[in-house]
Amino acid sequence: MVAKDVARLWEELRHRDPEEKLGWITQLAQNPSEDSIEVLLDVLQQESWFLRDQAARVLATMGEPVLGPLVEYLGSGLWYTRASAVTALGRMGNPRAAAPLVGMLNDPNRTVRDAVWDALLALCRNELATRELAQAFDALPERARRFALDGLLERDAEAAGQVVLYMEEAGGTLIAPRLGGAVEGRREDGPDAGRRKLGVADPEYPGRLRELSSPPDPLFLTGRWDHPGSHVAIVGSRHPTEDGCDVARELAGALCERGAAIVSGLAQGIDAAAHGGALDAGGLTGAVLGTPLQEIYPREHVELQGRVARSLGIMTEIPPDGFATRNTFAARNRMVAAMGDVVVVVQGALNSGALITAEEAARLGRPVAALPWDSREPLGEAPHALIRSGRATLVRNADDVLELMGRKAPESGVSLGNGEDKFPTGNTASRRLAPNVAIPLHLTPIEAALYRALRERPLPLDHLASAASLTASDLSIALLALELRGLARRMPGGLARRISSARLARDAGTGR
Template sequence: MVDVTANSYTAEQHALLALWSVPGLGPRTLERLRSFARGGLASLASCPVRDWLAEAPLPPPVRRRLAGFSALEPLATQLLERCARAGMGLAFQGQPAYPARLAETDDAPPLLFYRGQIGPPRRRAALVGSRHPDQGFLPFARTFARQVAEGGVGVVSGAAAGVDRACHWGAMDAGGETWAFLGSALDELDPAQARLLPHFLARGGVFFSELPPGVRASTTTFPRRNRLIAGASDAVVVLRAGVGSGSLYTAEAGRAQGRPVFALPGDVLNEAAAGCNALLRDGHARACLSVEEVWRAVGILPHRHVPPAEGSSWEELSVEARGAYQVLNRVPKSFDEVLAGSQLSPAALTSALVELELSGFVIQHPGRLFERV
C-alpha cells in the first residue's frame, strides 16, 4: 500500500504538491517560481499567498486561480486526500519510483502519479502506434511486443486503443514489464483503461500520469504525455501510424530527447502506414525490420538471447561464471544479492560477472545491478 499521508513529505514537497495542483502551472513555470522564491518553494507555503502572488512570475490565469486561496497548504492536503482515495502513489524526481531516463529530459514533470509496483532499473522501449491500424495488424503488434519483452526489455506505451494496447498485452503475455503513460489523471480513466488497469496491477505493470487528480483527457494533454512515453524509454519504435496519428508526436519527442527512433515500413499504398513511411522518407526514423534491432538499440545484443546451453560460448565459460549465471534471472539483482546466492568470494564473483558480461550472457545496469539476458 502506497503511503500518501501528509507527514510522509517535506515542506518543500508539500509546496510543490500544492502548486502542481493548480491548472496551467507546468514544469517551466515551476522552475521560474522556484528561482523567484529565495528560500525554496517551502518559503512560499510558509506565508500567505497574497504576500508574494503579485510579484511571482506566473501566467495571468494561474495568478487568478491562486488568488482564490489564502495559503498553499490546503491545496496540498486536498491533493493528498484524493490520491489516497484513488490508491495513487507519488514519485518525485530523484526518488527510485521516478523513471531515471525521464528525469534527464527537458520539461520533465517534477513528480508523477502512479498505480502499480515500480520495478528495478532495466532497458525500455516505447512501442506506439495508431488507434485504428489496418485490419490484421494488431495481432502482429502484440506478437512483436511480446518478443521485445522476452528479451528482458520493458515496453512503454500510452494505453490507447489500437496498437498501444496491443503492445501492453504483448508484454504481459511474456510476463514482462510494461508502463503506460496516460493523458488523463489516474482517477479519470476511460472505461477501456479502467478495464485494463487490474491486469496491469496483477502482472507488475504501472500506470503513470503527470496530471493531478480530477484532470480529464483533452486534445492538449495527449500530445504532452507523449514526451513522457519517449522520455522514459531508451528507444522509440512507431509500429503503425497514419499521417495524423498521435504516435508521430512521440517520435518527434524522441528525436528532440536524443532517443533512437525507429519505424516499421509499410506498403506505399497503405494509408495506415503513411506516417511511418514519411518518418523514414524524411530521415526522422530508421527502418525497423526485426525485434533484434530494438534489442540492439537499447543496448542488448541479439545473440544474448540464444539460450546459453545451446550456444558454443557457454561451454567456454568458467565454472565460476556458470555458477553466477544460475543465481541471476531477468529481475536485476545487486552484487550483494548475487554474492549471497553463490558460493564465490567477492573477487571471484567480480571476475565471473565480467566474464558473463563480455560473453553476452549478462547485462549490467547502473547501480551495479545485474540481469540475465
C-alpha cells in the same frame, strides 16, 4: 451582478454562438449570485455537451447553494441534463450528494449511469463522503446493494474496500462475497494504497523523466517502475489495421521474452495491442496516461488498465482533481518517449500522435525505429516518412530493435513471434499465419487454405507454402486464382499479400 445584466446574459446564452456563450459562462463564474446560478442551471438543459460540461464545472465550485437545485435536476426528463447534474455533484464532492447519486444507479440511460459511477468514484476521494456513500449503499435493498458494491469493485477495488469497511463499522448488513480481498488490502495498506505522488527531487522519481525539458512535477503513479532492463516504447494509430495490431502484439511479446519492458499510452489500437502482447507473454508493461490515475479511458480498457497497473505500473501528470483534454493526451507523448530507451512506430497517418512521440525521442537522443508497410497502406505513411527522412531506422523484428539499442540479439533469429524461427514452417507456421478471417465464398479448398495463410503484410511465398501445406505448383495456381478475384496481390521479391476487405471496398468505390 444586477438582474438586468443577468437577463441580458440569459439571452446571450440562448441565441449566440458557442464561443460567446463560453465567455458568458466564464463571466458568471467570476460573479456568483442567485441569478447567475439560475443561468448556469439553464445551460445544463442546452444540447451543447461542451457548454453543459463547462457549466457543470462552474456549478461544482459554488458549493452548498447549488446542491439542492442540482439534486432536483437529477429528476429532469432530459437525459443529458441528468448526466450534467450528476457530473457537477461528483466534482463538488459534497457528502450529502452520496445518497441522491446512489439512487441514480438504476437510471434508464447508460450515459447517465456511467456518469454516476464516475461521480461516486470522485466522492470516494473524500473520507466523509465515502462514509455517506457506505450508508447509502447499506440502505439499499439486498440485490441492489450487491449490484452497487460489485460495480464499485470492478471500477476501483480500493474504494470498494473502504466503503465496505465503513459499512462494517456502522454494523452494515451485507458485504458482497467478491469484496473479501479488497477489504483486507484496505485494512493493511490504507485508502491510498499503491498510489504515490512524487516530486522531481524525490529519490523514487523515474530518472528517465528528469531528462525532459519540463519533467512532470508532481508525478502521480502506481507500481515501482524500477525494471532493470531496457524499456521499449511502442506507439501507433488508435485505428490500426488487423495486421498492425498483430505486429504490435507479437513485437511486444518477443521483446519481453528477451528481458525488455514495454511502455505505451494505453490508447485504443496499437497501444492496447502492445500492452496486451507484453502481458500475454508474461512480461512487464507500463502506461503513461493522459487522464488522472483513477479514470479509465477508454472505458473498455478497465480490465487492461488494471493489469498494467499491477505490472510495471501507470503514471500521469494529471492530478486526481484534474481532467483530460486534447492537450493532456498530446503532452503525455513526451513522457512515453522519455520512458523508452527506444521508440518504435508501428503504424500511423501523417497526422498521428506517434510522430510527436518520435520527435520528442529524437530530442532526447533516443533511437527511433519504424516498421515498413506496403506502399498502398495509408497507415504506413508515418513510419515511411520517418524512415525516408532518416529520423527512424527500419526494423523488422525484435532482434532489429535490440540491435538498434546496442544489445546483442539471440542467435535463434526470432522475428515477430514468440520464440519461433524467422520463417516458421509446418504446424507452427499454420498457428501463426492462420488468422480467424472470413473465407470468401466459392473458393476451392486449396484457394481457401492460401487465403487463410495470407496476411495484409507481404509474406514470402515459401513461407506461405509451408503455412498452407501447399506445393509450389499448387501455391502458384491458387495465388493466380486469388489475384484474378481481387483477393490477393503478388509483390516484388517473391512476396504476396492478402487484400483487405476495407481496401476492396475502397477500390470498388473509386473504380480501380
